[in-house]
Amino acid sequence: MTECTAEACNQSTEQYLCNQCVQDLQAWIDKIPLMLSELPGVIYRTAQTKPIGAQGSSGGAADLSPINLDALQLKTNLETVNPDAHTYAGDEHAAGIAWLIVDWVQKADQLISGPEPEWVDHQQIRERIEGQAPPMPTRKLVPWLRQNAKISLNGKDIRNWAARGKLHPVTRTPQPTYWPHEVLAVHRETKGD
Ligand SMILES: [Zn+2]
Numbered sequence: 548m549t550e551c552t553a554e555a556c557n558q559s560t561e562q563y564l565c566n567q568c569v570q571d572l573q574a575w576i577d578k579i580p581l582m583l584s585e586l587p588g589v590i591y592r593t594a595q596t597k598p599i600g601a602q603g604s605s606g607g608a609a610d611l612s613p614i615n616l617d618a619l620q621l622k623t624n625l626e627t628v629n630p631d632a633h634t635y636a637g638d639e640h641a642a643g644i645a646w647l648i649v650d651w652v653q654k655a656d657q658l659i660s661g662p663e664p665e666w667v668d669h670q671q672i673r674e675r676i677e678g679q680a681p682p683m684p685t686r687k688l689v690p691w692l693r694q695n696a697k698i699s700l701n702g703k704d705i706r707n708w709a710a711r712g713k714l715h716p717v718t719r720t721p722q723p724t725y726w727p728h729e730v731l732a733v734h735r736e737t738k739g740d
Contacts, residue, residue: 552642563641572645573632575652579625582655586625589618589658621655682717682724696731708733 551558551565558565564572591614628648635641683691685702692698705725708714713733716723 552639553645554642560636562636563639564636564645568642568645569632569636572635572648575649576628576630576632578652578656579628579630582625582652582659583622585659586618586622586655590615590622615658618655618658621651621658624651625655680727682726684722684724686722688725688727688730691727692730696727698731698734700730700734704734705730708737713737 552563553568
């Protein structure tokens with residue numbers, strides 16, 4: 548009998564990981580098949596990896612967007628994990644391996660379901676510009692938002708939101724104008740953040 552090598556675990560065990568730690572690791576490992584099925588969507592999520600301000604070539608999915616290398620690396624790592632946690636218990640490096648596996652699964656989970664890091668900035672930007680930017684017609688608003696809030700919209704998006712009552716024009720003549728911060732708020736909401 549000896550002690551489990553996992554950090555902060557003193558359970559006695561015959562191997563390098565105690566039963567509880569093996570079970571915990573198994574729970575993490577069991578999430579991997581789902582991660583592996585979802586990660587390709589992150590790796591090749593071209594629409595979101597398109598550089599801000601890139602020329603709209605209307606090339607759609609054929610644009611030469613970079614793939615998400617972090618996601619690709621995680622997928623490669625996760626594919627090396629044995630589906631049975633018990634196989635690691637006899638390895639003298641089991642504690643370190645278990646730590647790594649958990650780290651990979653957590654990172655993959657963040658990439659798949661977590662908020663995109665950009666959203667934090669959007670919130671800040673939205674608060675900063677609120678009240679500072681005047682109402683603008685879509686023709687001005689679209690480039691303004693791209694430059695100042697780093698989001699790409701087109702006039703049609705804005706007109707659709709207005710048509711659905713999500714957005715209210717500030718003035719209607721000679722053309723409708725909208726508050727940039729309101730457009731940002733609707734954009735945020737629509738993206739389901
Ligand atoms: Zn343990």
